[in-house]
Amino acid sequence: MRYTAEIFGSTIVAVGIFNPAMFSVDMLKENGLLGTEDADLARDQGSYVLTRQVSTVETEWVRLQVLENQLLIMSKGALSPAVRDIAVGILSLLSYTNISAVGLNFFGHYKMSSRADYHRVGDVFAPKTIWNDIFPTENHNTGMETLTVVVQPVRRDETAVMGNVKQITLQPSKLISDGLFLSCNDHHVVEADDHTKTGTAERVARLIEAKWEPSWVEAGKLFESLISKALGEGSPC
Amino acid sequence: MLKSRVALPNVPLDGVGAVFVTQEPPPGVRVAWKAREANWSLQDVAVNPDYEIAKRQIPDSPLFDVLPPPSVFAPSPGEIVRSSLIQTWEGTVVRVNEESHAMEVHLNAKIGQVPEHAGEIDLQWVSEQDKDLVQPGAVFYLTLSRRVKRGSVENNQELRFRRLPSWTKRQMAQVEQDACMLLSKMKAKPIAE
Numbered sequence: 446m447r448y449t450a451e452i453f454g455s456t457i458v459a460v461g462i463f464n465p466a467m468f469s470v471d472m473l474k475e476n477g478l479l480g481t482e483d484a485d486l487a488r489d490q491g492s493y494v495l496t497r498q499v500s501t502v503e504t505e506w507v508r509l510q511v512l513e514n515q516l517l518i519m520s521k522g523a524l525s526p527a528v529r530d531i532a533v534g535i536l537s538l539l540s541y542t543n544i545s546a547v548g549l550n551f552f553g554h555y556k557m558s559s560r561a562d563y564h565r566v567g568d569v570f571a572p573k574t575i576w577n578d579i580f581p582t583e584n585h586n587t588g589m590e591t592l593t594v595v596v597q598p599v600r601r602d603e604t605a606v607m608g609n610v611k612q613i614t615l616q617p618s619k620l621i622s623d624g625l626f627l628s629c630n631d632h633h634v635v636e637a638d639d640h641t642k643t644g645t646a647e648r649v650a651r652l653i654e655a656k657w658e659p660s661w662v663e664a665g666k667l668f669e670s671l672i673s674k675a676l677g678e679g680s681p682c
Numbered sequence: 683m684l685k686s687r688v689a690l691p692n693v694p695l696d697g698v699g700a701v702f703v704t705q706e707p708p709p710g711v712r713v714a715w716k717a718r719e720a721n722w723s724l725q726d727v728a729v730n731p732d733y734e735i736a737k738r739q740i741p742d743s744p745l746f747d748v749l750p751p752p753s754v755f756a757p758s759p760g761e762i763v764r765s766s767l768i769q770t771w772e773g774t775v776v777r778v779n780e781e782s783h784a785m786e787v788h789l790n791a792k793i794g795q796v797p798e799h800a801g802e803i804d805l806q807w808v809s810e811q812d813k814d815l816v817q818p819g820a821v822f823y824l825t826l827s828r829r830v831k832r833g834s835v836e837n838n839q840e841l842r843f844r845r846l847p848s849w850t851k852r853q854m855a856q857v858e859q860d861a862c863m864l865l866s867k868m869k870a871k872p873i874a875e
Contacts, residue, residue, distance in 0.1 A: 526823055
């Protein structure tokens, strides 16, 4: 069975040193990253904030939040590569900015076909045998609230050189009844380049350009695969 | 009154790291915050419909008193839109036909194994803000989705052109410099006798 997310989105988060005050709607428009209609809409949003500590810009399809140490771009509505493009565009403008890490994050809310399936997924990833021994089912109900698994690209007996990891989180969906929420954080550490003496933002822009879409495909397959395997259906792919 | 910026203790910043930011809000605007740690998940940040729900989820946080009430990441319940993606195509404009008011395009589906195909899209589907981007070679995204908003289901189609930053004066100067260097290295091809 193929599972389709009722809601699927992405956030791109960069950690570094930023000047939130420069991220105005006008700056984004003047640099060609927002169209006139999007810019007008973003200016009229109650969420438009532009200060030295934080700035937020929101259109119908994307939200941008910049703090002094973090830049976050979040998709709204149906996901499209336009989210990647605006991230790449913004970082391309910050060529002298140093970024130490970037997260390519995807999340999905999946509706289960029945409450039994919903519980089955939770029971597979967090078996209740031990819990039910301690909290008898006669007067207790135990359930999984959140589960995060970290995946490093090394064998267990090896030490990871870089901090590149994937963090996969499973929770009950707060938006869909009998639904699962799955998220995948594809975390990349960015090392400063001592030779060029320029910032790493340009390099991060290229990384996002190259890896965001494969990461999207991988996350979608991963989420479906986790659900299918938990329900004993084998791989959907 | 809201206080100055507060950082969570013992919480390392990572790709989706935790930051609490509070500040004096300018008149008429709300204050932004984002909190992932202290039991906040990406899901909470993305979908929590209001401050009260958020408050219940971190009842004992000593930092909570300095958090500002509304979040820019907290849409009101009526604003929450469920969008189930049906297909996204990445398209390239091949030719613009002014007479038929349409553009000939190549479309690459992003979901599933669908072969590339060609098509024609009427320019009426291009938003006003993207009209000046319609030219051969331009990239756009055509997204089909099923939206559930305030209880009603609708099919939704979105056409959005790729936007890249304008070239800076420095980049233009660099291109010119590179072009001059290339030109200086070029020699006329000898004519065979």
